[in-house]
Amino acid sequence: MIRYLARRLVSLALTLLIASVIIFLALEVVPGDPASVMLGVNAQPETVQALREELGLNVSKPMRYFNWVSGMLVGDFGTSYTYRTPISEMIADRMVISFPLALYALLLSTLIAFPAGIIAATKRGSLSDLSIMGMTQLGVAIPNFWFAMILVIIFAINLQWFSAGGFPGWEAGAFAGIKALTLPAIALALPQASILARVMRSSLLDTLGEDFIRTARAKGLSARQALWRHALRNAMIPVLTIIGLQFSFLLAGAIIIENIFFLPGLGRLIFQAITQRDLIVVESVVMLLVFAVVAVTFLVDIAYAVVDPRLRHRLQ
Amino acid sequence: MIQFLRNRRNLIIGALLCLVFIAAAIVSFFWTPYDVTTLDIANKLKKPALPYLFGTDHFGRDIFSMIMVGARTSIAVALVAVTIGMVVGVPLGLFAAANRGALFDELIMRGNDLIFAFPALLIAIMITAVFGPGALNAIIAIGIFNIPVFARLTRAAALSLWERDYILSARVAGKSRLRISAEHILPNLLNLLIVQGTIQFSLGVLAEAGLSYVGLGAQPPTPSWGRMLAESQTMFSFAPHLAIFPGLAIVLTVLGLNLFGDGLRDYFDPKLRHNRRSEAAVPLDELALLDSEKGRSIK
Numbered sequence: 061m062i063r064y065l066a067r068r069l070v071s072l073a074l075t076l077l078i079a080s081v082i083i084f085l086a087l088e089v090v091p092g093d094p095a096s097v098m099l100g101v102n103a104q105p106e107t108v109q110a111l112r113e114e115l116g117l118n119v120s121k122p123m124r125y126f127n128w129v130s131g132m133l134v135g136d137f138g139t140s141y142t143y144r145t146p147i148s149e150m151i152a153d154r155m156v157i158s159f160p161l162a163l164y165a166l167l168l169s170t171l172i173a174f175p176a177g178i179i180a181a182t183k184r185g186s187l188s189d190l191s192i193m194g195m196t197q198l199g200v201a202i203p204n205f206w207f208a209m210i211l212v213i214i215f216a217i218n219l220q221w222f223s224a225g226g227f228p229g230w231e232a233g234a235f236a237g238i239k240a241l242t243l244p245a246i247a248l249a250l251p252q253a254s255i256l257a258r259v260m261r262s263s264l265l266d267t268l269g270e271d272f273i274r275t276a277r278a279k280g281l282s283a284r285q286a287l288w289r290h291a292l293r294n295a296m297i298p299v300l301t302i303i304g305l306q307f308s309f310l311l312a313g314a315i316i317i318e319n320i321f322f323l324p325g326l327g328r329l330i331f332q333a334i335t336q337r338d339l340i341v342v343e344s345v346v347m348l349l350v351f352a353v354v355a356v357t358f359l360v361d362i363a364y365a366v367v368d369p370r371l372r373h374r375l376q
Numbered sequence: 377m378i379q380f381l382r383n384r385r386n387l388i389i390g391a392l393l394c395l396v397f398i399a400a401a402i403v404s405f406f407w408t409p410y411d412v413t414t415l416d417i418a419n420k421l422k423k424p425a426l427p428y429l430f431g432t433d434h435f436g437r438d439i440f441s442m443i444m445v446g447a448r449t450s451i452a453v454a455l456v457a458v459t460i461g462m463v464v465g466v467p468l469g470l471f472a473a474a475n476r477g478a479l480f481d482e483l484i485m486r487g488n489d490l491i492f493a494f495p496a497l498l499i500a501i502m503i504t505a506v507f508g509p510g511a512l513n514a515i516i517a518i519g520i521f522n523i524p525v526f527a528r529l530t531r532a533a534a535l536s537l538w539e540r541d542y543i544l545s546a547r548v549a550g551k552s553r554l555r556i557s558a559e560h561i562l563p564n565l566l567n568l569l570i571v572q573g574t575i576q577f578s579l580g581v582l583a584e585a586g587l588s589y590v591g592l593g594a595q596p597p598t599p600s601w602g603r604m605l606a607e608s609q610t611m612f613s614f615a616p617h618l619a620i621f622p623g624l625a626i627v628l629t630v631l632g633l634n635l636f637g638d639g640l641r642d643y644f645d646p647k648l649r650h651n652r653r654s655e656a657a658v659p660l661d662e663l664a665l666l667d668s669e670k671g672r673s674i675k
């Protein structure tokens with residue numbers, strides 16, 4: 061177990077290292093010196109030079125890479141070129157929206173997908189299975205930004221239950237905040253729920269066909285008992301993998317949805333940073349998101365090994 | 377019996393939907409009801425009614441004609457992106473499987489993991505922002521994320537084929553690993569690749585719509601479904617038809633491709649229809665599913 065953990069940690073660190081090099085190199089090829097871009101064409105050379113020094117652009121590229129990475133290791137993500145504020149603060153500001161939004165969407169998605177997947181698997185071929193599967197086909201085919209627009213037309217413009225966008229801030233109270241995040245979360249949750257329901261169904265069907273379920277039934281358990289005591293737990297592995305992936309995806313992937321609803325989240329931050337050529341913000345936020353994906357995958361893998369004795373045994 | 381009909385129904389409905397959009401794209405080269413580049417302000421924002429089947433936009437352009445021309449963009453971008461993924465990914469996967477456990481294999485697999493670790497949409501946006509928005513850069517951005525999907529699928533499926541007796545016979549007969557990969561492994565993977573190709577195709581259509589929606593896909597005057605949605609956004613409170621029809625076009629195309637892919641899978645591999653675990657070391661169906669879920673994140 062320790063050896064497995066160590067090996068996984070080394071590969072995690074390596075992935076992050078390579079990712080950081082790629083991100084750094086990719087953005088180095090962008091033409092234009094940020095300092096001269098910021099000051100405009102009429103700037104004095106001395107002013108440009110002074111700004112370059114202030115931004116840490118006057119050192120060699122390897123040195124800049126080193127400064128960037130070593131800074132991130134102690135939580136210093138650098139300073140935004142455009143806003144002149146520490147990036148860690150900007151990220152923290154945006155996280156208070158993106159993180160709850162991702163959690164909210166994931167919660168909705170799980171609440172829909174679990175019952176739907178279980179019903180579809182246990183009543184395979186029935187009308188409810190067919191309609192659930194039909195709905196999930198539709199769910200994965202609908203672009204979430206279009207679904208968001210439809211939601212706005214129905215619930216914000218016609219029914220006026222929700223506002224069409226914006227975020228009042230958590231100071232306005234938890235209820236107001238959650239209300240503002242509801243439409244975006246629904247828009248995000250729909251495709252995720254459809255995928256999750258399909259994975260749940262196919263995984264559960266596989267498990268229900270296993271010998272140990274037949275054994276459980278043979279020793280007298282009802283279908284329902286066999287499902288709850290044996291099948292569900294064994295069917296959870298692929299489901300958990302997808303949930304893990306979806307969470308890290310939702311953190312970053314809300315970019316279009318955040319734009320539609322004017323939510324000042326992480327996705328919007330990075331989108332603005334790209335259009336403003338605020339490359340240091342782009343580099344640091346992308347790195348953070350890559351870290352989130354890798355870390356979540358790692359944690360899910362470790363969780364399996366802890367929960368499932370068979371996996372633990374195989375690893376030794 | 378119901379099961380049987382249902383599976384065929386997927387294939388047939390999917391194929392029909394795909395055909396409608398492919399036909400629309402092809403016909404649009406020769407004929408559209410109205411010209412999509414001429415502005416006709418006198419007829420702006422007409423509600424859906426004849427002679428404008430889906431209505432007109434704020435410039436008086438016919439939505440129906442624009443959707444026909446937009447189908448071209450969607451299909452072209454997604455098709456080329458899938459081709460990039462296959463042309464690069466499949467040989468990588470074959471090669472990795474033929475040299476299982478070698479350094480090269482390890483490198484390819486870790487490289488795949490690396491690409492999967494990047495949030496796909498963000499990178500696509502970054503690529504198009506850095507190299508300029510446009511259909512070509514959108515294709516590259518989407519294509520890159522198709523590579524690991526095909527590499528991984530090919531490798532996993534090829535690995536299980538390498539265990540088969542007829543491969544052993546081929547090796548005993550003195551064929552090189554390269555030749556076996558090309559002559560025996562690849563032909564046996566074609567079904568799987570076609571199915572996955574269809575799924576990636578549908579994801580490509582969604583991704584193109586998303587990129588165009590944020591203004592990074594095909595540029596004006598080329599009509600594109602995603603951009604039509606973006607342009608409708610300021611007007612949909614009083615002209616919802618501007619948002620509804622392009623959106624429906626995307627949904628129906630993606631739905632058609634997915635149904636077609638599912639139908640093909642069942643057609644190629646009736647075993648899966650009864651949902652038994654396949655004999656392969658890796659349950660291929662599940663693997664393809666997992667990978668396409670990851671690929672999906674580009675949306």
